[in-house]
Structures are given as structure tokens and as C-alpha cells.
Amino acid sequence: MELLSIQNLTKVYKVPAGFLRKKNFFALKEVSLSIKQGDFLAIVGESGSGKSTLGKIILRLEKPTKGKVSFKGKDIFSMGKEYTRKVSAVFQDPRSSLNPRMKVEEILEEPLIVHRVKGRKERVLKVLQRVRLSEELLEKRPLQISGGQAQRVAIARALILEPELIVADEPTASLDVSVQEEILELFKELNSKGISFFFVTHDIRVVEKVANMVGVIYAGILMELGKKEEVLKNPLHPYTKFLLENVPVRHPKDRKPLKYLQEEEVSIPEEGCPFYPRCPEAMEECKKFIRRSEVNGRLLACNLY
């Protein structure tokens, strides 16, 4: 069953363009995708590609300029509090997403109070077990616990209203590698129990372990979207191929700059395909337009298809 559907989503920001002037900046351009019940969709992209904007729109923290987002067939912006119950969020840094003055117990109880849910104590204890935290933590505040524990508290809070979809925006990026693995395992386990995920990451390696679907975004355009095995084994879009050739390495000293960063800085064109200046397979028409198509169930934005 389709849980979330995004159709032709465009987000335009007005950005400064010289003295007292503003211009349109497209953070997202005509993005369409859908999340089925049980899906773990990972959206991969570099910094500034629009992935967080997409997550924020799903969470109703931003409004689209154009396009539609629906949850089980209903426009999310016309839904009331029941949407916040069904769709929750985990962000990158638990230290800034959790109120440092509140005790863990209060943090976990808050959504239950807002949504007038009874039996709060049992719910809190149950959710602590789900994220494998001990009861002793309830009296602590976010700064008195480790980063990994704090992220588990954030996940517990996201789980407490029994959501159907969790939007997770780089939820492991601020954690140590070993803790990252544990948190990913936890997401995988929650997913296997039926919770769907919209997971934002810049690290395509993270996707390999947990996702069943992967979407690749560049300069606000969803370049490729399909089943994880297919996309990773047989990438069709030149940009997906490029990302896979430049997978980040674990150890900082092994890191090399992305290939194109060694070249001169290329600006992103506003018309046509934003990737064409870097694309080894670019054609003349790519300067003018970008074709969207579906190849064997895979969505592509590329003139090669």
C-alpha cells in the first residue's frame, strides 16, 4: 500500500542577487516519488542538493512552492494533528534536537501529553526497551548522557506515538562509527517491524545496509530512484555512477577529494540538466532540457533514457 506520495514537488527560495534584488533559487525541481508501507527509502545527495528540504516538506516544516504531498491519499497540509502522530522525525544532532533542560522522562512524555495519550508511564517504559535504554536514564538530561544514548532518546521520542513513517535526516552523521552501526541496526529492526523510513544521507554506503529503495538527488532534481540492489549494482544515471565511484572512505586519512573538486569549480546551470558540465556522457540537448522517464520500474531524469 502506498503510504506517502510526492508529486511534482518544487521548492523555490528567494535569494539575494545584488543590490536590493532577489532571484529564484530552485531547491527542489519537479520531484516525484512514493513510499510504500514497509519501505526504507534512502535519499542520497551531496551538501546543498535539497535532501533536507524534501525531508522538511514531508514533516510540514516547509511548504512547497508547487506540487503535492499526500499521506494515504490525503493532502498532508490539510491534515491535522493526526499527521504528526503518524509521521515523526529524527535529526542529525540529538544535542540540539533535544531540550537540554528537560529530563529524558519529560522528553519522552511530552508528545503523549500533547496528543492526550493515556498510560504514559507504561508507554515510556515500553519505548525505552524498544531502543534498548535502561530506566536509569529517565532522570538524566541530554548533556549527561553519551551522543549515542541521546540519539536513542531522540529515536524513542520519534517512536512514542507509534508512527508509520519516520523521517530521519542524517541521523548517524554526528556519531562515532561503532555507534552509527548500532543505530542503523536499530532502524533496520524497526523497519522489519513495519515502520517505513525516509532516510536522508550524503553517504551512499549507509544505504547499502538498511535501505530497500534508493533515490539520488542532485541540485534539487531526483536523478534516479529505484530498488537498492538494482541501483547500486547497475546504476543507470551518470551521476549515480559518479557517486558510487566516489564512495566516502571510513578513515579520514584515506579520504581523497571528490574527483570533480580537483577540477576547476563548475557552476550549476539553471537550465537543462544541472549535472551536464560534469557529465562524461553529456549531449548538446542536456544544456536545454532534462527528460524524465521510467526504465524497468526505475525513475530517471537523464536524456540518455
Ligand SMILES: Nc1ncnc2c1ncn2[C@@H]1O[C@H](COP(=O)(O)OP(=O)(O)OP(=O)(O)O)[C@@H](O)[C@H]1O
Ligand atoms: N530558507 C532558505 N533560504 C534560501 N535558501 C535555502 C533555504 N533553505 C535551504 N536553502 C538552499 O537550498 C539548497 C538545498 O538545501 P538543503 O538543506 O535541502 O540541502 P541538503 O542536501 O540537505 O544539504 P546538507 O547536507 O548540506 O544539509 C541549498 O543550496 C540551500 O542553501
